[in-house]
Amino acid sequence: MTKIIKNFPVVLHQLFFLFAQLLILYTYGIGYSGTLAYIGVVSAFLAVLINLRWDIEIMVSNSQVIYKSIFDASLTIILMAGAILLFNIIIGTLIPLYIILAAIFISIHELLVSILFVQRKIYIYSFYRTLPALALILLAFIGFGPEIIWTVSFLFSALCLLIYFKSLLNKAFKEISLKRIQSINLRHKFNAAITASAFSFFSALFVIVINHYYGDDYVGLWSNTIRIFNSLIIFLLGACLPFILNMIREKRSYSEKIKKFFYLWILLSPLIILSLFVVSNFGLYIFSFFEIFDLDVTNVELSYIFIIGVLISFIGSSQGLYQSINKSIFLFCIIMLAFFTGFLMIYDEVLTFNAILKIFIYLLSFLTIMILVNLITYLIFKTNNLKS
Numbered sequence: 001m002t003k004i005i006k007n008f009p010v011v012l013h014q015l016f017f018l019f020a021q022l023l024i025l026y027t028y029g030i031g032y033s034g035t036l037a038y039i040g041v042v043s044a045f046l047a048v049l050i051n052l053r054w055d056i057e058i059m060v061s062n063s064q065v066i067y068k069s070i071f072d073a074s075l076t077i078i079l080m081a082g083a084i085l086l087f088n089i090i091i092g093t094l095i096p097l098y099i100i101l102a103a104i105f106i107s108i109h110e111l112l113v114s115i116l117f118v119q120r121k122i123y124i125y126s127f128y129r130t131l132p133a134l135a136l137i138l139l140a141f142i143g144f145g146p147e148i149i150w151t152v153s154f155l156f157s158a159l160c161l162l163i164y165f166k167s168l169l170n171k172a173f174k175e176i177s178l179k180r181i182q183s184i185n186l187r188h189k190f191n192a193a194i195t196a197s198a199f200s201f202f203s204a205l206f207v208i209v210i211n212h213y214y215g216d217d218y219v220g221l222w223s224n225t226i227r228i229f230n231s232l233i234i235f236l237l238g239a240c241l242p243f244i245l246n247m248i249r250e251k252r253s254y255s256e257k258i259k260k261f262f263y264l265w266i267l268l269s270p271l272i273i274l275s276l277f278v279v280s281n282f283g284l285y286i287f288s289f290f291e292i293f294d295l296d297v298t299n300v301e302l303s304y305i306f307i308i309g310v311l312i313s314f315i316g317s318s319q320g321l322y323q324s325i326n327k328s329i330f331l332f333c334i335i336m337l338a339f340f341t342g343f344l345m346i347y348d349e350v351l352t353f354n355a356i357l358k359i360f361i362y363l364l365s366f367l368t369i370m371i372l373v374n375l376i377t378y379l380i381f382k383t384n385n386l387k388s
Contacts, residue, residue: 013129034220046103
């Protein structure tokens with residue numbers, strides 16, 4: 001119990017983000033909230049492409065030298081950000097510049113806060129995790145639009161972190177040399193990053209499809225249903241997952257890593273069942289405390305969104321595990337299979353909101369089952385030894 005209380009600050013930022021987003025929903029309405037959610041989802045997807053999951057690599061790998069990782073990750077962010085900006089210009093600025101800038105700032109933020117966690121600076125980690133949420137509230141109440149507040153919030157946090165890590169950054173960039181640059185091996189990072197990017201885009205596609213067919217209000221319904229009814233699960237997952245990843249980092253066999261991951265979700269399962277009962281019976285009533293809307297939805301649709309949120313959390317949390325056992329390519333393959341299946345099901349079809357949600361559930365259930373079968377296979381056949 002003492003250890004749980006001591007580590008509680010790790011998840012404070014989730015409470016602040018939840019409070020900030022629900023306060024914005026209550027104050028500015030479901031359309032403003034939906035636009036903010038859309039920007040957040042797309043920028044988060046691009047951030048994965050830009051930093052190639054160096055934040056996760058630092059947390060799960062026990063062979064990382066921090067200042068060298070900062071140099072490698074910084075160079076990666078510069079190169080990938082430049083490539084995305086150039087590609088966006090070539091295709092005619094399809095992605096707004098403020099979303100790309102937000103992705104760059106998120107990449108820097110995620111990289112540096114992961115170092116704070118590995119250094120066990122829990123309270124400082126919590127402060128910098130919370131900073132964007134506080135800035136989000138302040139900027140929203142000053143009167144800025146969602147396009148501004150999301151980008152500037154992470155810009156502010158990234159600048160503060162760069163100042164905090166000034167000495168470590170100086171040490172990192174003293175390493176700069178052609179030989180050092182040539183020694184950077186991104187192959188493993190690309191496998192993990194491509195997998196994370198594929199899943200991030202797969203998740204973002206849900207929001208893009210809903211926005212395309214139904215607009216900002218339904219995106220707001222989607223995102224805020226997950227915030228309200230999945231918040232406790234996401235909160236506990238956020239509290240435990242960094243520590244689980246750190247434990248996984250120290251284990252030397254597949255089975256030990258996989259068991260740690262399964263223990264986490266077994267502990268969460270009673271809460272998932274209870275939450276599903278609540279949203280299935282009282283979802284619209286509870287949502288009305290935050291925003292009254294006239295959208296054509298029922299408790300059934302809200303329960304579908306809740307299930308989708310749980311499945312997204314499970315698949316997303318498995319990425320760190322697959323990265324730690326160097327099997328990201330499997331996760332990538334099944335995500336791409338689900339993506340193309342979903343694309344074929346949705347392409348050029350006029351679907352009801354209920355039908356879209358059912359398609360999302362089918363695809364995510366397929367992904368979840370494949371992951372469970374794959375991980376259980378590793379346990380049964382005792383493929384335990386990691387390559388050194």
